Ligand SMILES: Nc1ncnc2c1ncn2[C@@H]1O[C@H](COP(=O)(O)OP(=O)(O)O)[C@@H](O)[C@H]1O
């Protein structure tokens with residue numbers, strides 16, 4: 001049963017990670033391990049079971065459980081990230097198509113597109129907020145900034161990956177550029193595009209969380225991280241629990257794209273044989 | 274003469290800029306409507322290049338091509354060419370039926386007409402029942418039959434085939450040879466066929482054009498006067514062996530002595 005085997009593998013990996021964390025913590029505490037300013041104790045490395053347990057504690061006195069607060073925040077951030085992902089993927093793909101059709105534009109613009117990614121997102125984010133006003137849209141644009149680049153690069157590679165003989169056949173059918181694009185080049189580029197979408201999906205979550213900070217948005221995971229960071233000394237597991245939820249959100253995005261890939265990318269099973 | 278020709282190749286030369294390769298030098302050839310002409314010659318003598326020039330996939334360096342009274346370019350835009358390569362080059366993401374329908378989509382046929390034509394084509398290449406399979410679920414021979422069906426779906430006047438059965442085993446190849454001849458008779462198209470196999474060229478063709486390399490030229494043209502329709506018995510006809518020998522000598526004469534216009538006694 002492949003499903004059972006995969007579940008078993010997942011459990012084994014989780015158990016190994018848990019053992020690594022708790023083993024290192026126990027060892028560090030026993031020998032009083034210090035690496036520079038880093039000391040192993042409950043403050044720097046809370047017990048994993050404490051982190052998970054914290055999720056089911058009230059977030060504040062008489063308030064809702066932490067997991068409920070974080071679920072709401074995750075949903076809020078997910079919407080921003082999804083909007084950013086769709087925006088970035090659309091822009092990235094359109095850019096790839098344009099650059100694919102013009103050597104001139106490609107030579108002119110590609111270096112700047114690459115350079116755009118060397119500017120840190122932390123420097124871009126406040127400017128986007130100034131331009132678009134703090135809010136949902138500015139966060140989505142910041143997420144899109146991290147999303148579009150892998151899509152553009154892989155769209156360029158994917159559109160150029162069509163079999164040259166298939167292109168010659170298209171010529172013999174007197175196919176228009178438009179038809180060649182949509183019936184041959186785009187389908188041929190889907191495996192490349194989905195590789196990019198998987199990278200971009202997780203990047204869009206990171207972008208949304210970072211984008212919330214200069215926008216002073218309190219309702220998402222970025223706000224939660226900032227908030228629990230301030231109370232770290234009194235409750236370390238809260239920040240860890242927030243990070244855990246943020247990671248899970250990124251994984252969810254990845255899995256959604258991976259599922260779509262299985263539907264849309266029909267590959268010959270020759271790689272298996 | 275050239276008015277009646279399906280394809281008329283006039284003093285066509287091709288030099289590839291990359292590496293200064295003279296692939297073809299002054300090729301002259303007329304192909305009559307409904308003829309089946311094979312190009313044969315050692316590897317690198319320019320067979321594929323000539324086929325591509327006829328199909329307006331590349332331009333000649335000099336000379337001209339007239340196809341049914343039009344330039345090769347006009348003929349391509351009129352969808353006069355059906356092309357089949359050594360590999361089927363099918364779209365993995367399309368079913369057999371949708372692969373065959375692809376050129377019809379380009380030609381703007383509506384869905385009902387496409388379905389009707391796909392059904393006819395599947396019948397023609399004897400693949401009825403396989404329409405919803407994907408290419409990777411078919412054998413090499415079946416894939417090549419799909420490629421032929423796709424090339425013929427829009428009824429091109431001219432079928433250009435570049436070693437279409439070169440990657441298949443001998444038995445499949447002979448079966449597809451017979452099938453191709455039946456399709457040729459039924460559709461009435463003109464065929465320009467590239468092959469490495471002397472026996473295949475003689476069995477299929479009405480004329481075999483023997484080419485010699487460096488630079489690519491026509492060494493000799495052998496008329497194949499075997500009776501039509503050709504059957505399994507054709508391969509045992511003494512005349513078949515004579516013609517095979519004639520083509521073989523033309524091939525060897527061309528490359529040994531480097532004489533481009535050598536004639537073999539009838
Ligand atoms: N695109 C190309 N660029 C440079 N040289 C080429 C190109 N295509 C073919 N050639 C050269 O032209 C010659 C004829 O090639 P080709 O027509 O493919 O031969 P054949 O099909 O008879 O084996 C060869 O020497 C080959 O290397």
Ligand SMILES: [Mg+2]
Pocket residue numbers: 320321322435
């Ligand atoms: Mg060739």
